[in-house]
Amino acid sequence: MFRDQRLGEISEDVLDYLSSRAADARIFEADLLVDRAHLIMLREQGHVSGEVSSRIIAALDDLTDADLGAGEDVHEAIEAFVLSRAGPEGGRMHTGRSRNDEVATCIRLAMRSEMLFLMDEQLSLVQTLVTLAEKHTDTVIPGFTHTQHAQPTTLAHHLLAHADAVLRDFSRTEDAYRRVNLSPLGAAAFASTGFVIDRHRTCELLGFDGLVENSMDAVSTRDFILEVLADLSICMVNLSRLAEELIMWSTSEFGYVELDNLFASTSSIMPQKKNPDTAELARGKAGSVVGSLVSALTICKGLPLSYNRDLQEVTPHLWRGLDWGRSTLRILNGCMASLKFNLERMQDSSGAGFSTATEVADSLVRITGMPFRTAHRIVGRIAASGGRPSMAELDEIALEIAGFKASERGFSAEMLEKALDPKSNVALRANIGGPAPAEGRRMVAERFKQISEGKERAAKRREKAESALADLRAMG
Numbered sequence: 001m002f003r004d005q006r007l008g009e010i011s012e013d014v015l016d017y018l019s020s021r022a023a024d025a026r027i028f029e030a031d032l033l034v035d036r037a038h039l040i041m042l043r044e045q046g047h048v049s050g051e052v053s054s055r056i057i058a059a060l061d062d063l064t065d066a067d068l069g070a071g072e073d074v075h076e077a078i079e080a081f082v083l084s085r086a087g088p089e090g091g092r093m094h095t096g097r098s099r100n101d102e103v104a105t106c107i108r109l110a111m112r113s114e115m116l117f118l119m120d121e122q123l124s125l126v127q128t129l130v131t132l133a134e135k136h137t138d139t140v141i142p143g144f145t146h147t148q149h150a151q152p153t154t155l156a157h158h159l160l161a162h163a164d165a166v167l168r169d170f171s172r173t174e175d176a177y178r179r180v181n182l183s184p185l186g187a188a189a190f191a192s193t194g195f196v197i198d199r200h201r202t203c204e205l206l207g208f209d210g211l212v213e214n215s216m217d218a219v220s221t222r223d224f225i226l227e228v229l230a231d232l233s234i235c236m237v238n239l240s241r242l243a244e245e246l247i248m249w250s251t252s253e254f255g256y257v258e259l260d261n262l263f264a265s266t267s268s269i270m271p272q273k274k275n276p277d278t279a280e281l282a283r284g285k286a287g288s289v290v291g292s293l294v295s296a297l298t299i300c301k302g303l304p305l306s307y308n309r310d311l312q313e314v315t316p317h318l319w320r321g322l323d324w325g326r327s328t329l330r331i332l333n334g335c336m337a338s339l340k341f342n343l344e345r346m347q348d349s350s351g352a353g354f355s356t357a358t359e360v361a362d363s364l365v366r367i368t369g370m371p372f373r374t375a376h377r378i379v380g381r382i383a384a385s386g387g388r389p390s391m392a393e394l395d396e397i398a399l400e401i402a403g404f405k406a407s408e409r410g411f412s413a414e415m416l417e418k419a420l421d422p423k424s425n426v427a428l429r430a431n432i433g434g435p436a437p438a439e440g441r442r443m444v445a446e447r448f449k450q451i452s453e454g455k456e457r458a459a460k461r462r463e464k465a466e467s468a469l470a471d472l473r474a475m476g
């Protein structure tokens with residue numbers, strides 16, 4: 001439509017190649033709102049009469065995506081519809097703006113609401129993890145480094161570690177939201193416009209928190225998309241680690257957990273199989289989101305200012321990233337909420353692989369006063385000869401390495417027994433952030449508080465955005 005007088009007809013093939021219509025479905029509603037806000041501002045500034053503005057608004061109110069005709073993008077198709085309803089006067093809607101500021105505004109508006117949903121999903125998963133942790137502050141399980149039994153910990157400590165990672169993901173989304181929820185509208189093609197417009201007014205009508213001020217920056221930048229994709233990638237990488245543990249822990253070798261049937265699949269050939277496919281796809285989709293980030297970064301890299309059509313190619317990656325982020329959070333939340341833990345097995349293997357060795361060494365230091373490195377050597381020797389020593393064995397090795405028997409310096413058989421007990425190992429680790437049950441309970445309470453504060457902030461943001469848009473929709 002914008003080309004017919006000068007450039008003439010275009011082939012279907014080229015039109016198809018240029019078109020962003022498929023991805024534009026995501027900004028259809030946003031575009032109607034942006035049109036409306038811009039038009040109201042134009043009327044208030046005296047660029048469009050009340051009568052013409054009402055005709056255009058009536059056309060916008062009538063429009064559903066089913067009515068949209070052809071066009072390179074949604075902006076063109078909506079304008080064509082307005083012209084068909086309101087006549088040539090409808091063309092005043094595009095006074096003092098360009099598709100360049102229009103599309104940037106639409107993307108920010110649409111992604112803002114998707115980010116609010118993303119934040120909800122992030123907090124819901126945190127809530128599930130912390131609720132589980134609350135039940136398991138005393139449940140002793142094995143802890144790993146290098147996927148080898150390392151030291152005993154609690155299930156709460158482990159779950160809270162994942163919860164804290166997702167809480168940081170939430171806080172990154174919040175942080176990015178402040179930079180996303182800004183208005184580029186009124187930047188026009190890039191050089192602003194000679195019409196006297198009121199950018200603050202459209203900003204306010206659309207519920208943005210402020211302007212992307214420089215009109216050249218406003219249409220050129222997609223760093224707000226890059227930032228959200230980077231945050232989503234980090235979130236997905238965090239989720240993929242949770243997913244990986246679900247996969248590993250549900251093998252018969254570990255046997256620590258069992259996914260609910262709802263989140264598992266079977267094999268087409270092996271009737272006995274129960275596969276953790278949802279967790280595997282979570283792990284896989286993390287790769288796809290990182291791919292979207294890398295695509296978007298690569299498209300933006302080296303682009304000269306200001307608008308270039310390459311930017312159109314960035315947007316679908318954003319929608320994909322947001323969709324996969326949200327669905328992965330939701331699915332993993334379901335997996336965790338319905339997960340069966342084999343607590344007996346976890347508890348039983350919490351001392352496996354001589355995982356209490358560190359505490360035996362620590363106790364030797366605390367009680368006999370020997371340097372830690374000497375104790376490390378003594379216990380290392382015990383580990384080499386199979387772990388779990390008797391008092392006599394310990395004394396013999398201590399005598400050889402430290403030059404005295406442990407029992408000569410007050411180290412009793414009961415002390416050894418205690419050091420070898422996973423439960424007392426955990427109880428001793430009561431420093432801030434450690435696995436001791438009381439510390440677990442403190443962290444759980446603190447996290448619940450953070451969740452409710454986060455929910456409150458998210459609700460305020462949603463309320464501001466939604467009430468602005470409700471007011472805008474009500475304006476004729």
Ligand code: ARG
Binds near residue numbers: 100307315
């Ligand atoms: N579909 C375009 C995009 O997503 C809209 C802006 C088009 N602007 C232009 N000058 N051709 O970027």
